[in-house]
Amino acid sequence: MKEVDCIVAASHFLTMEGAGVGYRPDHAMAVDHGKIAAIGPRNDICQAYRAHRLIDLRDKVVLPGFIDAHMHTSECGLRGLAQDTGYWMMYGLGPFEAQLEREDRIAGTQLAVLEALRAGTTTFSEFSRRPDHLCNFLRKAGVRVNITVTIREAVDRIYAPGELYEFDSALGEATLQTCLDIFNRYHDTANGRFTVMFGPQAADFASEKLLVKVKAAAVTAGTKIHMHVQQGDRETYQLTKRCGVRPIAYLDRIGYLDEQLVAVHLTDADETEAALVAQRGASMVVCSGSIGIIDGIVPPLKAFQNAGGLSALGSDQAPGNNNHNIFNEMKLTALFNKIRSKDPESMPAWKVLRMATIEGASVLGLGHKIGSLAEGKQADFIGVDLKAPTMMPVYDQPMRNIVPNLVYSARGSEVSLVAVDGQILFEDNQFCTIDENAIIAANQKAANGLGRRAKAEFQRIDGTNARFMREEKL
Amino acid sequence: MKEVDCIVAASHFLTMEGAGVGYRPDHAMAVDHGKIAAIGPRNDICQAYRAHRLIDLRDKVVLPGFIDAHMHTSECGLRGLAQDTGYWMMYGLGPFEAQLEREDRIAGTQLAVLEALRAGTTTFSEFSRRPDHLCNFLRKAGVRVNITVTIREAVDRIYAPGELYEFDSALGEATLQTCLDIFNRYHDTANGRFTVMFGPQAADFASEKLLVKVKAAAVTAGTKIHMHVQQGDRETYQLTKRCGVRPIAYLDRIGYLDEQLVAVHLTDADETEAALVAQRGASMVVCSGSIGIIDGIVPPLKAFQNAGGLSALGSDQAPGNNNHNIFNEMKLTALFNKIRSKDPESMPAWKVLRMATIEGASVLGLGHKIGSLAEGKQADFIGVDLKAPTMMPVYDQPMRNIVPNLVYSARGSEVSLVAVDGQILFEDNQFCTIDENAIIAANQKAANGLGRRAKAEFQRIDGTNARFMREEKL
Numbered sequence: 001m002k003e004v005d006c007i008v009a010a011s012h013f014l015t016m017e018g019a020g021v022g023y024r025p026d027h028a029m030a031v032d033h034g035k036i037a038a039i040g041p042r043n044d045i046c047q048a049y050r051a052h053r054l055i056d057l058r059d060k061v062v063l064p065g066f067i068d069a070h071m072h073t074s075e076c077g078l079r080g081l082a083q084d085t086g087y088w089m090m091y092g093l094g095p096f097e098a099q100l101e102r103e104d105r106i107a108g109t110q111l112a113v114l115e116a117l118r119a120g121t122t123t124f125s126e127f128s129r130r131p132d133h134l135c136n137f138l139r140k141a142g143v144r145v146n147i148t149v150t151i152r153e154a155v156d157r158i159y160a161p162g163e164l165y166e167f168d169s170a171l172g173e174a175t176l177q178t179c180l181d182i183f184n185r186y187h188d189t190a191n192g193r194f195t196v197m198f199g200p201q202a203a204d205f206a207s208e209k210l211l212v213k214v215k216a217a218a219v220t221a222g223t224k225i226h227m228h229v230q231q232g233d234r235e236t237y238q239l240t241k242r243c244g245v246r247p248i249a250y251l252d253r254i255g256y257l258d259e260q261l262v263a264v265h266l267t268d269a270d271e272t273e274a275a276l277v278a279q280r281g282a283s284m285v286v287c288s289g290s291i292g293i294i295d296g297i298v299p300p301l302k303a304f305q306n307a308g309g310l311s312a313l314g315s316d317q318a319p320g321n322n323n324h325n326i327f328n329e330m331k332l333t334a335l336f337n338k339i340r341s342k343d344p345e346s347m348p349a350w351k352v353l354r355m356a357t358i359e360g361a362s363v364l365g366l367g368h369k370i371g372s373l374a375e376g377k378q379a380d381f382i383g384v385d386l387k388a389p390t391m392m393p394v395y396d397q398p399m400r401n402i403v404p405n406l407v408y409s410a411r412g413s414e415v416s417l418v419a420v421d422g423q424i425l426f427e428d429n430q431f432c433t434i435d436e437n438a439i440i441a442a443n444q445k446a447a448n449g450l451g452r453r454a455k456a457e458f459q460r461i462d463g464t465n466a467r468f469m470r471e472e473k474l
Numbered sequence: 475m476k477e478v479d480c481i482v483a484a485s486h487f488l489t490m491e492g493a494g495v496g497y498r499p500d501h502a503m504a505v506d507h508g509k510i511a512a513i514g515p516r517n518d519i520c521q522a523y524r525a526h527r528l529i530d531l532r533d534k535v536v537l538p539g540f541i542d543a544h545m546h547t548s549e550c551g552l553r554g555l556a557q558d559t560g561y562w563m564m565y566g567l568g569p570f571e572a573q574l575e576r577e578d579r580i581a582g583t584q585l586a587v588l589e590a591l592r593a594g595t596t597t598f599s600e601f602s603r604r605p606d607h608l609c610n611f612l613r614k615a616g617v618r619v620n621i622t623v624t625i626r627e628a629v630d631r632i633y634a635p636g637e638l639y640e641f642d643s644a645l646g647e648a649t650l651q652t653c654l655d656i657f658n659r660y661h662d663t664a665n666g667r668f669t670v671m672f673g674p675q676a677a678d679f680a681s682e683k684l685l686v687k688v689k690a691a692a693v694t695a696g697t698k699i700h701m702h703v704q705q706g707d708r709e710t711y712q713l714t715k716r717c718g719v720r721p722i723a724y725l726d727r728i729g730y731l732d733e734q735l736v737a738v739h740l741t742d743a744d745e746t747e748a749a750l751v752a753q754r755g756a757s758m759v760v761c762s763g764s765i766g767i768i769d770g771i772v773p774p775l776k777a778f779q780n781a782g783g784l785s786a787l788g789s790d791q792a793p794g795n796n797n798h799n800i801f802n803e804m805k806l807t808a809l810f811n812k813i814r815s816k817d818p819e820s821m822p823a824w825k826v827l828r829m830a831t832i833e834g835a836s837v838l839g840l841g842h843k844i845g846s847l848a849e850g851k852q853a854d855f856i857g858v859d860l861k862a863p864t865m866m867p868v869y870d871q872p873m874r875n876i877v878p879n880l881v882y883s884a885r886g887s888e889v890s891l892v893a894v895d896g897q898i899l900f901e902d903n904q905f906c907t908i909d910e911n912a913i914i915a916a917n918q919k920a921a922n923g924l925g926r927r928a929k930a931e932f933q934r935i936d937g938t939n940a941r942f943m944r945e946e947k948l
Contacts, residue, residue, distance in 0.1 A: 018946060019945070019946070020942075020945055020946035020947040020948075021946065021947060021948065022946065023946065023948070077867055079866065079867070079875065079879060079883060080869070080875030080876070080878035080879040080882065080883065081869065081873065081875055081878075083818075083822075083823060083878045083881075083882055084808075084818065084819055084822035084823060084878070085818065085819065086817075086818055086819055088818065095872075111863060111866060111867075114863045115863040115864060118863065289809070292809045292812060292813055293808075293809060293812065293818060293882065294818055295816075295818060296812035296813050296815065296816045296817050296818045296820065297813065297816065298813055318883075321882075322878065322879065322882035322883040323864055323882065323883040325864075325885070328885075332809070334558075334767075335763070335766045335767060335806070335810075336809075336813065338766060338767065338770035339766055339770050339771070339772055339810065339813065341770065342770045342771065343560075343770050344557075344558065344559060344560055344562065344767060344768055344769060344770045345558055345559065345560055345938055346770065348557075348558035348938075348942070348947070349557060349558060350942065350947035350948065387914055389585060389588045389589040389592065389910075389913075389914070390589060390797060390799075392553065392585060392914055392917050392918065393551055393553065393585075393917040393918045393920065393921035394918065394921065395554070395555065395921055395925045396925065397925045397926065397929055398569075398925060398928055398929040398932040398933060398940075398943075399555065399932065399939045399940070399942075399943050399948055400943070400948045401553065401554030401555055401948075402554070402948075403947070403948050404554040404555075404557045404558070404796065404948075405553060405554040405796065407557075408554065408557055408767065408795075408796035408797065409553060409554065409792075409796040409797040411799070411802075411885040411886055411887065412885055412887075413885065413886075413887040436863075439863075440861055440863070440866055443866050443867040444866065444867045444868065446867065447867035447868065447869055451869045451870065451871045451872060452871065454872060455871055455872040458872040458873065459872060464819060464822075465873045466872070466873070468494075468822070468824065468873070469872075469873050469874070471493070471494055472492060472493070472494035472495065472496065472497060473494040473495060473822070473824035473877070474494075474495065474497070474824065474873055474874045474875075474876075474877050474878075
């Protein structure tokens with residue numbers, strides 16, 4: 001009998017192995033030194049292994065932890081401040097984002113982790129200018145992190161509609177240097193839980209010269225490029241005006257469309273453009289909630305998938321999407337795409353569950369380590385309570401309803417256990433590595449200051465939410 | 475100093491009085507004999523009233539309980555069995571619905587109440603053939619109930635696409651008689667918490683003769699008609715084939731379009747038809763999640779509202795929508811309509827919050843009693859925890875973010891208190907009037923039997939979910 005750290009037994013497993021969801025009844029998983037030592041029928045595992053701890057999850061389903069492939073967690077303290085408004089980035093988010101200080105960003109990331117971990121997210125793909133400020137907390141929290149460092153040349157200020165961005169090559173060089181430094185310091189650290197990607201903000205935010213330099217640096221580093229692609233008509237306008245070509249054609253021309261690219265959004269892409277991105281081998285992150293609220297648009301995910309592309313889900317940021325919860329993204333992605341294609345059979349539950357797990361892991365280049373439950377992979381997994389009213393009742397014949405209920409009914413609070421690298425981070429409503437009350441207090445304090453500082457600019461812009469305040473609609 | 479049963483004090487109130495959300499800081503509400511005796515600044519209320527109990531909801535927002543204006547709660551035990559499938563009613567739902575027995579339906583309603591009450595629903599508008607079977611439980615649960623009794627003439631069986639329904643006038647008469655009996659027994663009972671409406675299932679499910687008779691009976695009874703209207707291309711096909719006219723034109727011809735009508739869905743209505751329904755004075759219930767999943771369609775709600783119509787939200791049923799949670803409906807209704815109109819300013823948070831409260835109450839003819847917090851109204855209210863991560867942080871300047879966070883971030887688990895007629899039904903994660911464990915057990919038992927019974931028909935139809943089972947996608 002081999003000794004292992006832990007055996008996790010449950011009535012139901014969704015291993016996400018194979019082409020479907022890899023359902024296995026009454027299985028168990030031996031976990032040792034952060035990895036899955038074995039997975040198989042409960043009796044076989046319990047006979048072959050002796051564990052320091054047995055986690056017996058009767059009436060629960062165990063599945064891989066969720067991959068949130070695109071987040072700006074450090075903006076989480078701006079939750080609820082920029083919905084229902086046009087020209088979102090400049091007029092909605094702008095007045096508040098400009099006031100985010102370093103401590104506000106750290107508090108925001110803490111709040112986002114609190115929320116997302118509670119709802120089963122184990123891999124956080126953070127896109128930020130200074131993600132290194134967040135790493136101390138993220139390492140202690142024990143979550144898996146993909147860090148992307150924003151590289152941009154466009155000067156930081158609020159631009160009016162139609163105004164071309166002003167470039168500052170020194171800013172471009174400085175942000176690239178920061179990215180390289182962070183790559184050298186953090187890539188493949190924390191027992192491999194941290195990886196680093198290169199993040200040109202978008203084609204419109206940097207010159208061709210800088211983009212080409214970033215590409216070469218990423219090739220040298222052997223890591224992926226994670227960038228916003230055709231994220232709105234604003235980007236299309238900037239590129240067309242500056243280079244006479246739409247963003248995806250532009251990126252193709254400068255050699256960006258290949259397996260190295262993780263393309264986020266494709267908001268303003270048409271189906272032909274989305275298919276081209278897939279055919280070139282790049283992958284796509286769809287942020288359904290965010291783009292639905294900010295733009296009222298459903299990106300061409302289905303065309304991308306039909307062309308053979310790998311895709312993942314992202315929660316983006318709280319001032320737009322307003323939450324970090326992959327259950328929300330699975331459901332909205334399924335529903336939005338049924339609506340876009342006017343077909344209830346489009347984007348079924350199993351497909352979005354794969355995007356949230358094994359396919360999402362592959363998009364981030366981590367498919368060999370996480371995303372499914374199989375021998376040799378890291379033990380990133382969650383338990384979901386099937387006795388929660390939203391998951392009830394459970395059918396095993398003539399069809400199983402666990403997967404549709406995970407996607408169409410669960411809200412996140414059904415998650416009862418979260419583990420990364422075999423370490424339990426959340427169990428029975430308690431966080432094991434982070435201090436919930438301290439995080440809540442820090443965020444309220446940050447908001448009190450930020451609200452005061454943002455007031456003048458919010459009033460100067462006098463947008464939709466300023467009107468709603470006057471009309472007593474907030 | 476007047477004595478009252480209870481004073482509810484909170485840092486934030488959304489009274490839903492006036493044309494917006496009626497925000498009031500640091501207020502309190504005196505509750506006596508199930509009614510709101512007074513509402514005002516905390517100090518004023520605490521000086522004018524002495525209460526047997528003070529409920530002090532610091533860090534919470536108090537608002538009216540949610541109105542779910544269209545539900546089939548008795549099908550809740552079929553959760554997760556009919557998503558991702560075309561021809562939903564006959565091929566998705568059909569094999570399972572046919573096996574629902576009386577006890578299964580009672581268990582289903584119990585599960586739906588467990589789920590919806592937990593998420594702040596206080597008024598349940600149930601549409602069912604034998605809602606009287608559910609009344610004993612609903613009365614004990616203490617929730618507010620609007621009962622609609624299904625009236626139909628179409629013989630119960632699975633029809634193939636294109637097949638015209640077979641009518642049985644005896645069935646029509648019997649279901650009308652059941653409706654009249656239930657109206658006489660339950661309307662305006664349980665301290666006024668129960669009301670009854672007349673429910674022709676839809677224009678395609680009954681003959682003109684029966685529909686005219688039902689209308690006359692509803693006029694005599696002085697209650698509303700609650701019916702599915704143009705709920706899909708199936709209905710349009712039946713009407714066009716049978717009467718040579720689309721459903722809304724047909725209903726207009728036979729005198730159904732007036733203030734008495736609560737029209738549900740309008741799935742297959744165009745904007746002109748939706749506007750006509752509004753102009754005639756009828757109200758609309760939109761079931762965004764349900765119709766999104768079942769049909770991949772966003773009904774023309776915005777056109778209906780632009781024509782001056784009153785509208786409400788409904789969760790419909792669990793085998794389609796898969797859940798009963800008004801937070802879900804508020805969010806999906808806002809997002810779907812932004813997408814339909816390609817405009818992020820469309821269907822803002824305050825509007826869907828009004829649909830879930832005061833406007834929903836008015837649709838059900840209960841606007842004088844519930845839907846807002848004002849002196850003389852029944853004390854149906856909820857408390858929502860603003861220290862839940864999803865509601866954090868709270869801004870009071872330069873704009874308040876509580877309303878956007880309720881709509882775009884909250885998941886339902888943030889509700890910490892639910893009261894109907896001043897009676898507390900849920901508090902701090904405990905149900906006060908219903909037995910959660912017994913309900914969970916009854917539903918699992920019901921599902922075990924129902925799954926066995928539905929197996930043969932499920933396999934005979936061999937639809938999308940049967941294929942997914944073979945492909946290991948469930």
